[in-house]
Amino acid sequence: MSMIFAYISFTLYILGILFSFKREASYLLSFLGSIFVFVTGIIGTFYPFTLGEIELLPKIYMSMDVNHLSGIFMTIAATSWIAISIYSVDYGKFYSKDMGLWLNLSMIGMLTIMMAKDGLTFITGWEVMTVSSYLLILKSKGSFKEAFEFLAFGELSTVALIIAFASIFLKNGNFSLVQNSGTALFLIATTFAFAVKMGIFPFHTWLIGAHVKAPSNVSALLSAPLTLMGVYGIFMALSVMPNLYLYNFEWWGILAVGFGAVSAFWGALQALAAKQLKTLPAYSTIENNGMILSAIGISVIAIGDPNLQILSAFATLTAIILTISHTFSKSLLFLSIGHAKEALNEENIDDLRGSWSAVGKIPALGIILSGLSFSAFPPLIGFVGEWMLLETFFQSYKLVNVGEKIVTTFSGIFVALAIGMAAFSMVKLTGYTALGFDHGKKSKNMPNMAMKIAEIFLITFVVAPGIFAPFVVKYLGYGIFTSGLFGVPKPFLIISSIPVFGVLSPTFFTIVFSILFIFPLFFYLSRRKKVRKIDPWNGGLSLKENEYFSAPAYSAILEIVLKKIYITKEKISDYEAHIEVVDVVNLFYKGLKSWILKIEKIISQILMNGNLNVYIIYILIAFTVIFFILR
Amino acid sequence: MKWWPIRGLSRFLTEKRDYKSDTSVKPMKKIFRRSLHVYTIDVGNSNLLNFEIKELQSPQYNTHRFGIYFADSPRHADLLIILGNPTEKMVEPLMNTVKQMPEPFGILIVEENEIVEENEKNSLQLPNVVGKLKNPEPEEILGALLKIMKGN
Numbered sequence: 001m002s003m004i005f006a007y008i009s010f011t012l013y014i015l016g017i018l019f020s021f022k023r024e025a026s027y028l029l030s031f032l033g034s035i036f037v038f039v040t041g042i043i044g045t046f047y048p049f050t051l052g053e054i055e056l057l058p059k060i061y062m063s064m065d066v067n068h069l070s071g072i073f074m075t076i077a078a079t080s081w082i083a084i085s086i087y088s089v090d091y092g093k094f095y096s097k098d099m100g101l102w103l104n105l106s107m108i109g110m111l112t113i114m115m116a117k118d119g120l121t122f123i124t125g126w127e128v129m130t131v132s133s134y135l136l137i138l139k140s141k142g143s144f145k146e147a148f149e150f151l152a153f154g155e156l157s158t159v160a161l162i163i164a165f166a167s168i169f170l171k172n173g174n175f176s177l178v179q180n181s182g183t184a185l186f187l188i189a190t191t192f193a194f195a196v197k198m199g200i201f202p203f204h205t206w207l208i209g210a211h212v213k214a215p216s217n218v219s220a221l222l223s224a225p226l227t228l229m230g231v232y233g234i235f236m237a238l239s240v241m242p243n244l245y246l247y248n249f250e251w252w253g254i255l256a257v258g259f260g261a262v263s264a265f266w267g268a269l270q271a272l273a274a275k276q277l278k279t280l281p282a283y284s285t286i287e288n289n290g291m292i293l294s295a296i297g298i299s300v301i302a303i304g305d306p307n308l309q310i311l312s313a314f315a316t317l318t319a320i321i322l323t324i325s326h327t328f329s330k331s332l333l334f335l336s337i338g339h340a341k342e343a344l345n346e347e348n349i350d351d352l353r354g355s356w357s358a359v360g361k362i363p364a365l366g367i368i369l370s371g372l373s374f375s376a377f378p379p380l381i382g383f384v385g386e387w388m389l390l391e392t393f394f395q396s397y398k399l400v401n402v403g404e405k406i407v408t409t410f411s412g413i414f415v416a417l418a419i420g421m422a423a424f425s426m427v428k429l430t431g432y433t434a435l436g437f438d439h440g441k442k443s444k445n446m447p448n449m450a451m452k453i454a455e456i457f458l459i460t461f462v463v464a465p466g467i468f469a470p471f472v473v474k475y476l477g478y479g480i481f482t483s484g485l486f487g488v489p490k491p492f493l494i495i496s497s498i499p500v501f502g503v504l505s506p507t508f509f510t511i512v513f514s515i516l517f518i519f520p521l522f523f524y525l526s527r528r529k530k531v532r533k534i535d536p537w538n539g540g541l542s543l544k545e546n547e548y549f550s551a552p553a554y555s556a557i558l559e560i561v562l563k564k565i566y567i568t569k570e571k572i573s574d575y576e577a578h579i580e581v582v583d584v585v586n587l588f589y590k591g592l593k594s595w596i597l598k599i600e601k602i603i604s605q606i607l608m609n610g611n612l613n614v615y616i617i618y619i620l621i622a623f624t625v626i627f628f629i630l631r
Numbered sequence: 632m633k634w635w636p637i638r639g640l641s642r643f644l645t646e647k648r649d650y651k652s653d654t655s656v657k658p659m660k661k662i663f664r665r666s667l668h669v670y671t672i673d674v675g676n677s678n679l680l681n682f683e684i685k686e687l688q689s690p691q692y693n694t695h696r697f698g699i700y701f702a703d704s705p706r707h708a709d710l711l712i713i714l715g716n717p718t719e720k721m722v723e724p725l726m727n728t729v730k731q732m733p734e735p736f737g738i739l740i741v742e743e744n745e746i747v748e749e750n751e752k753n754s755l756q757l758p759n760v761v762g763k764l765k766n767p768e769p770e771e772i773l774g775a776l777l778k779i780m781k782g783n
Contacts, residue, residue, distance in 0.1 A: 532734075534730050534731060535727075535730075537704055537705065537706055537731050538727075539724070540672070540723075540724030540725070540727045540728050541723075541724060541727070542723070542727060
């Protein structure tokens with residue numbers, strides 16, 4: 001019965017592909033399809049079911065199912081898809097008609113990934129997702145280089161996945177992901193593939209370019225649901241590994257914690273110095289995915305010890321809550337920024353000031369709330385996630401091995417720094433784009449009803465799960481971590497361990513906070529005298545637009561202090577000096593690229609030198625070799 | 632403890648002179664009775680008035696003993712002293728400066744001579760003008776300031 005919903009959602013997406021000649025119809029169909037995915041996810045979370053099975057060869061078949069884990073991830077992804085689909089009804093008008101086609105197709109791909117029960121289906125979905133996302137990035141002009149980089153890294157992870165599934169086939173004789181037991185090679189290869197997709201530290205460069213260049217709805221799709229597939233993949237790969245606690249997989253956990261923490265730190269550090277509008281959220285994606293990976297890492301380390309099963313479960317819960325927080329907030333951030341960016345036609349954080357008054361209150365509220373969520377402002381969902389992550393790191397003193405202790409401690413430092421710097425960068429983003437002075441800018445006249453609906457929809461999903469976080473924890477199946485203490489009634493308190501280690505009640509925090517602070521604030525605001533607003537004192541002269549305190553100036557102090565990390569350089573052009581920073585990893589890839597081009601040139605000069613005799617010898621040798629091999 | 636100030640006060644060594652001003656000024660609020668922070672802006676005079684204002688800070692007049700201080704920014708000032716008649720280019724800076732003054736504030740106009748017609752001056756419509764001085768000596772300016780402070 002429940003599989004009908006899944007089939008309906010597939011049908012609706014396919015109809016959306018067929019109706020792509022009419023923009024609105026295509027996006028509305030994908031919206032309806034996403035609603036059905038949402039329902040399917042909720043059903044699958046509690047009542048797992050299987051879908052049809054196609055046998056291609058004996059023992060090799062393609063099949064799908066929905067279980068507790070994929071149900072949760074489907075619900076999370078579908079929320080983002082619903083908002084992106086509604087948003088695209090208005091936003092898609094700026095782009096060509098086939099955008100609806102690729103949007104629907106990429107959603108089908110992701111849905112296939114989450115429902116996949118075997119490797120073949122998984123890779124099919126992965127490829128569909130990668131290729132259609134590549135074509136989506138290409139929709140904005142001048143994005144060929146970035147789109148190709150995205151495709152190259154996507155195919156890199158596909159290759160890793162093929163290796164992983166080949167290893168599973170060698171061991172078990174089929175591709176199933178349910179009964180089979182994985183190998184160490186499977187775990188390494190899948191982790192590599194999914195880390196590339198999540199944008200973990202040395203593989204994050206594709207993400208920045210693609211997110212910046214893509215249309216805003218595609219940026220949201222890339223940042224939230226697409227990297228979510230990486231997170232889901234890691235969960236899937238770990239579920240395939242049988243009895244993690246029997247074998248020693250601590251090394252995997254330590255690596256995950258280390259890379260996750262470094263990635264979180266690096267993402268936050270680069271987000272600080274970002275000057276373009278969408279670079280900052282893109283680096284924030286890297287930071288969040290790093291935090292998710294480190295939480296998963298601690299969960300895997302702790303699962304090896306029978307005494308630490310509760311810590312392991314809590315770390316898993318942390319990863320899921322962080323995933324929820326990241327997906328909702330980042331979709332909201334990209335959609336609101338895209339709205340403001342399109343309305344004012346600006347590219348930099350510094351130029352897009354004051355969208356509260358220039359564009360509208362709803363997109364500005366979207367930017368503010370998502371920014372607050374990322375900077376861990378209570379009681380939003382991001383706050384709950386980051387509190388849980390820090391609690392997880394605090395509890396790492398329980399680990400037995402000294403090496404694990406050292407790694408988790410230093411990773412905890414990096415993660416805490418990352419959280420602090422994320423707040424700094426989000427103040428930069430929201431303070432200028434949403435709340436800054438607008439300099440009398442006028443927004444472009446464009447239809448924005450659907451955009452506003454999408455933003456309001458996501459705002460509720462950022463605020464409500466934060467306030468009612470204990471119920472989300474219960475919904476995810478971790479009821480043991482909710483309790484009642486200190487006069488807080490039963491399910492309203494999240495506890496981080498049993499016996500109690502740390503407690504948090506976002507619901508009661510909201511109540512107390514509003515009584516202690518919000519109501520007096522409103523009382524004050526309603527009674528305060530008329531305020532006179534004037535420009536800063538500039539010796540009697542009125543300020544020019546470039547004399548205001550700018551966004552680059554806000555972060556310049558850190559860029560100069562951390563000169564060695566950012567490789568800060570001062571550049572002077574037209575008697576105006578500005579600071580430029582570089583991502584070191586980009587330099588590495590640049591070097592790699594130039595080396596490959598050099599080697600390619602040398603080889604091509606040796607092999608294809610225009611000498612006919614050499615060609616004939618080459619053909620002869622190749623023929624002989626093939627002849628002897630296929631004899 | 633340094634006892635020179637006490638000795639000075641007891642012997643009435645400080646000058647006991649009345650600074651009187653003939654011009655009529657509007658008194659400001661009572662809160663300025665003991666301290667008045669002044670910002671001067673030169674909007675176009677022959678430098679004469681600048682010298683006169685500068686004299687006020689010299690030991691001869693030493694306005695600090697009355698609690699009259701010269702501020703560096705109109706945001707710190709209670710009284711704006713406008714020196715001269717505004718030239719065309721100085722009208723906008725003058726209006727910007729007036730905008731910067733915190734409430735309550737006063738404006739004292741000090742003019743050099745009577746070349747400019749009244750109409751042109753009135754067109755600026757400066758708020759809270761407490762008085763007008765024409766070609767004053769430092770003594771007269773100080774007298775006016777003290778009159779403003781005293782609140783009649």
